[in-house]
Amino acid sequence: MKEIELSSLATGVPIIELSLGVKEALRTFEEYGIYDFLVVVKDNKPVGIVYKFDLINAQQRPNLIVGDLVHPVMKLKNVVIKSDELVYLLDFFNFSKSPILLIDKKGFYIGVLFYHVVLHHISLFKETAIPLFQKIRSLFGQDYYFYCFYIKSLKGFVEAYGTSAGESVQKILYEDIKNSIPGDISLSLEEKEVYVLSKHRVKEEDIRSLYEEFHKEFTLLYAEANPLYIRG
Structure with a gap:
């Protein structure tokens, strides 16, 4: 690397x-x-x-x-x-x-x-593995917003509940983001991140609602687990 x-x-x-x-x-x-x-x-x-x-x-x-x-x-x-x-x-x-x-x-x-x-250099290294980054390079200078989300403490959760459970909560986050932010959305299980390329500038209250929705769904599925926190 x-x-x-x-x-x-x-x-x-x-x-x-x-x-x-x-x-x-x-x-x-x-x-x-x-x-x-x-x-x-x-x-x-x-x-x-x-x-x-x-x-x-x-x-x-x-x-x-x-x-x-x-x-x-x-x-x-x-x-x-x-x-x-x-x-x-x-x-x-x-x-x-x-x-x-x-x-x-x-x-x-x-x-x-x-x-x-920084975004330009990210695209240079990620575009070969994640198709969304190929599109980013073609849109520099245009009115788009890039967002990246990941789950803090996911490693500890996977150690306790297994890889499948880890992928499951990442997919929950992906679906919540998909329902909240219009645009091109990509989930990288390898990088453990969700990427969004959108013309929509997200407001703080939108992000807050997204976090609340994820925590509600996560708690229903894994009530005994330590809470996971979204970063983005």
Whole structure:
């Protein structure tokens, strides 16, 4: 199984000092030209991102600095993972798919992880085994949403109840998702994941209803079992 260092997926978005004033910051954006946001650093360590749009709107407030306009985002340490574990990176992106700052062991900035870049690399490694990922590659840049669901603690459940029971609860999850989210849906028993490619942007209440339905069905079948939790 191929191994991947997260830094190989990162984009080198330039940095900007937290203490810069608005006008100086806008000049920095003009120097780089193509970026909508820059990574804000303090003592060479990232604290968030600042958008050019926010700086433009703040031009009439000369006392502001970049630090007043910074957007905190998730930071993730650079590690080496197996290619089949790439899909778990998607769990770190929030609902709006904000970028993630990649840092080294000492907390210094390496680069930015973008959702669409991670998804692209997932498709490269999964498309040979899972047909849905072949379709994903043909739809980059179009208005589609990708969802991935899996059952936490499934391994312990399989050890207690057997492989057939494990596959059964995965199929329950698959059917619940199929009834909840319109689009192309694929169950991979090997990866123990359910994938959805949809034009429908799922709301938090839809996900909550899906989880509740799964737990209701699971409890009816395996009342004595420890609860299983859906992640997605």
